[in-house]
Amino acid sequence: GWGAPGQGYGGPGGPAGWGGNWGGPPPAAKPGVIPLRPLGVGEILDGAVSTMRTYWRTVLGISLTVAVITEIAVILLQGFFLNDTEGSDALSDPSATVGELTRALGDTMLSSGVVLLITLLGTIVATALLTSVTSRAVLGKPVTTGEAWRDARPQLLRLSGLTLLLPVIALLIVGVGTLPGVLVGVAGSGDAGAALAVLGGLAGAVVAIWLMVRFSLSSPALMLEKQGIVKSMSRSVKLVRGSWWRVFGIQLLATIIANIVASIVVIPFALLAAALSGDGFSGLLDSSGGDIGWTFLIISGIGSVIGSMLTLPISAGVTVLLYIDQRIRREALDLDLARAAGVP
Template sequence: MKDTPGWASPGSAPSDGQEPGASGPADPADRPDPAQQPGQDPQGSKWSKEQPPPAQWSAPTGPPAPGQTPPPPPPGPGWGNRPPSGPNGPGGYGGYGGGWGSGWGGPPPAAKPGVIPLRPLGVGEILDGAVSTMRTYWRTVLGISLTVAVVTQILVILLEGLVFNDASTEALDDPSATLDELTRAMGDAMLSSGVVFLISLVGTIAATALLTTVTSRAVLGKSVTTGEAWRDARPQVAKLFGLIFLLMLIAFGVVAGGTLPGILVALAGSGDGGAALAVLGGLGAGVVALWLMVRFSLASPALMLEKQGIVKSLSRSTKLVRGSWWRVFGIQLLATIIANVVASIVVIPFTFLAAALSGDGFTGFLNSGGDLGWTFLVVSGIGSVIGAMITFPITAGVTVLLYIDQRIRREALDLELARAAGVQDYGSGTPGPTAGG
């Protein structure tokens, strides 16, 4: 066995530079033998003449031999030197602040009791947290999404099949239609779309209320049943409805205020100028409305999780989004695009299938003038239900995780979350093991 300094334990095997039966480690070659004349090589020694300096190595174990000067201590921590290992040593969790290069991997990983680490999050971590919530607690998440989607889609199918299917919209495609016919057709189309939108909005609000509770518990690594989520969200559901309708009223009021001057100019007799002014005013008002909606986008989780009122939740959202408007807007836009693309992959094939099964084919569906059969409504409704099961958890989960991320960045919410999750010694420099990581 090769006697590499610092590896072999004493007595494990005779080394190449030591006779069998001799006790203690062999003397290194750079230490002169008292009985040896200067310039003579020791007989039988197999040590290389080129040895590392004494400060870079030591004998395997045991005290230094008589007459040998103990080696100096190793140099202090510096760039490239490995510090002592261990969970709490300089190379462990608590030693990454000793200087650049004094540790092995920088700061320790943040505690992760649930679907996200308890630190400021990146875009990918927010999206992954929403998907992980759906994957880990799929029974509760998909159960809530499926129930809400089925109820809302049944109401939409019944209204479209029994009430709005007889509405006359052919006049919109008829160049010879009179003004009264066009007005009546536009009114019917707007009424149908408005009612369907309101039903979908109610379903979205209900799903958001329940999924907010599920996602907030998933951050702590705790599961929650549908019944528990409903009991926790029920006191705030009425306020959530009020918040959503207030936001819709604000957006509508801003857009209407922007287009109103153009409409008044058009009514005064200047049709072209009024139309141009209305378009410009509408575009400017749309930008303002978008800015306000993003600014208030975290009001829903603030209302549900902090048990705040409507006005207070709007104020909280404004405070959390301030200085991060583009980041919040970009993440929510990306999540919406991803959710709708995935949902469209499911919904579009069902739409083609529904058109094929309805008897007239897809061409007949395009030329039906809005007269939809029950087969088409039912089959396309099934696709819409599956699509909603995907979009509800992603959009609601991203909104909740954005809210939590902003509070971690501004209010050190991670300390409170760590205590709630039972993470020991979090924030003291020597965090304990992650729970449920």
């Protein structure tokens, strides 16, 4: 038989030598920042960091430019238009009327929404450009900022629609979950309605998270496959199917790492800004202490720029490499990548 010692094909040291001298398959080719084979969690994270380290001029240049433009817009809006303390005073005033509270809450939501929209637009542009850079880095091919822009520009409008659509879907799901409790509360049963709204909201949040993970690879599918919004979402669902927990865990880990890095950078700048501003640390802790000064806005904005410059490449790189890894596992994309990289 094949397994008899000293005989046949499988015997250690046998005539054919298959069992004694074969050292396993050759190592996977690595023309760029990752080996062309199914990746582990550490290799995905390392690939994102390696892309930033190897092509730092392009990657950090894109991130810094987008972060500076975004933060300047936010600072100017907060300094000139969104720095109204009457709303915050009304929210903290027990004697405020319902009309004052409603107006203050509306102004606060509008201010937060405008800042969030500006930040989201900057993130869309950075994600589009960094997706192009990371996909080239997998092949070991450098790309300039101009080349990344020319490659990403045709898909920017679709990427914007996709990025805005996903949170709307999540909010609608949570809203549908809380709606029965709200209706019960309006009907007259306040306590039962509140409890039902909380339970429905939690159930809706679970469903929303489940869907968002299934759609989490839509962005690289849209950018790299030149797909439409709906087609890229269906591609993401197909790639994530059967690997939901793995995709969720890697995305969560990348988010935690990015937030830790951002906090390490942003918190010291925020404390320095509070110390140098007129109200000091008490003004940072007291939301009704007066207008936010330009000193605080500028110094804290510098910290936000540095934090975004470091975290944007990590988040975008992990998503792109996770997309590539899922395609390698399901569609043998590694063979096409090796061929594109010129690997024998």
